Amino acid sequence: MSLLYAIELFGVAVFAMAGAIEAARNRFDLFGVLVLAFVSALGGGTLRDLLLDRSPLSWIADTRLAYVALGSGFAMFLLAKFVRIPFRALLYADAVGLAAFTVSGTLIAMNQSMPGLVAVLMGMASGIFGGVIRDIMANEIPLIFRRDVYATASLSGALWIYWSQMFGLNDTASLTSGFILVVLVRFAAIRWQLSLPGFLNTASYRRENHPEDL
Amino acid sequence: MSLLYAIELFGVAVFAMAGAIEAARNRFDLFGVLVLAFVSALGGGTLRDLLLDRSPLSWIADTRLAYVALGSGFAMFLLAKFVRIPFRALLYADAVGLAAFTVSGTLIAMNQSMPGLVAVLMGMASGIFGGVIRDIMANEIPLIFRRDVYATASLSGALWIYWSQMFGLNDTASLTSGFILVVLVRFAAIRWQLSLPGFLNTASYRRENHPEDL
């Protein structure tokens, strides 16, 4: 369980930094940076806790999580004044955060004896939602909806953890391998720009082709 | 109560398909389609359950709802590869989903002995919020805010159910007539492009006319 906690702390730090970078790219001020860092880092876990009716929320029960989120965002704010952080670094950091939250979210739901589908969805919601709300707040279409093998990476890890636990793998092995799986899938997706199929005849749906619609 | 359940299932399927179409129009990939289908179909009910502090959430207590949402979204994803679904079909399907969730949301709140205003608001929130979050995720201004008799259709059904139950109409008659009322109002609004009054002097508020504001 302390491995789970370490993974969660790590995910919070990485996602907070990713949120801070996104804020910088949109020229937010210091507070915008801290808000986006906080929401990116703790939004997924908050959603998970609300949906599972876990009370108090993880970062209220343990304010260390909130301090880590704010501190990491602030550190990135300072760092970015001196160094330009390449966008690619953000992508890889985000992948590690995605892995961390997918793993912890799935396990938390399983510890509450949730059915498999719910456990997997909670893992994915924890992993993905922070980034989604980060993008919505920055007024962009969440990128995960469009091009990437992103949710798929989270799904594969959540499924792996669910099944490996069902088949009796111990927590440490299951968490570690699930974490590595998400990171590998996501790194591969970034490296080789993998993508999922979209609608085949998607062009026929585009608005510019059908101005009469709407 | 099984009529209520059938209505809810039906609404989930229809809203999931509407979400999938919206995703297609924005060129989301398969996962984006499933996420938008899920959120459109279950977002309104989830908000209702969170606001009323109902636990567990309806789709966690009964995962069939989640499977129907994902299955309908996936079916639409496949279907749309072969057929172009006209936008007008989406509008009518959405109207049926709006009716279904308005009806079930209002009744669920009344079953918890909520005051009339809350019951009506819960019916409307259940009916409308899925579509609102769908549009926000696709980075559009929710259309219901601008042109249509949309919330009004939901309001009329929620008020009807509340009053008809107050006056002793039985559940089946009240649900059925409320459902039909929402569908009729909304179909009429689509067919004849009805709209509510906006601000009369709205033009004077537009930003382009007042660049000094912000």
Place this chain on the structure above:
Amino acid sequence: MSLLYAIELFGVAVFAMAGAIEAARNRFDLFGVLVLAFVSALGGGTLRDLLLDRSPLSWIADTRLAYVALGSGFAMFLLAKFVRIPFRALLYADAVGLAAFTVSGTLIAMNQSMPGLVAVLMGMASGIFGGVIRDIMANEIPLIFRRDVYATASLSGALWIYWSQMFGLNDTASLTSGFILVVLVRFAAIRWQLSLPGFLNTASYRRENHPEDL
């Protein structure tokens, strides 16, 4: 405690009006106006109640809050047909609402014996979130993220209330002075266009300069 309630009611009315104005600026219809008024006025408090697992929500326990929100939005809708409300008036009204919700949110969290960080964050969330969701629904980047001393004003009031209560100031004095502090900081920020530091080399992050990034 009745002072707290008066402050909360006042904040609801002012934020509802600010939401209605924002809706007018985006040419929403009557229902869009009411939805945006409701969400602006009660969204912050709803988030606070959900995060603190307070049930029932404040506006469900006391529907007067909901009626005030809808009534104020409707009044502004009527008023705006005859008078053009200057944007500057909206800014000052919003500042007063921010002060009201910051004060009440912080105190409510303290009354539940939350740790200091959580109490301050709840004050800020109550004060800020209504405006954030208002802006997201109108499809704009929440302005508070970019230019203004906005969250800072809320933070200063929340910190003041937390510390002044810790040091034994009575409720009335603490609430009143905290309220005035937020209003003054925010009025000063509007009047002299104060702003927080952003990323120093922010230009190097802008997308147009790095088209290779995404």
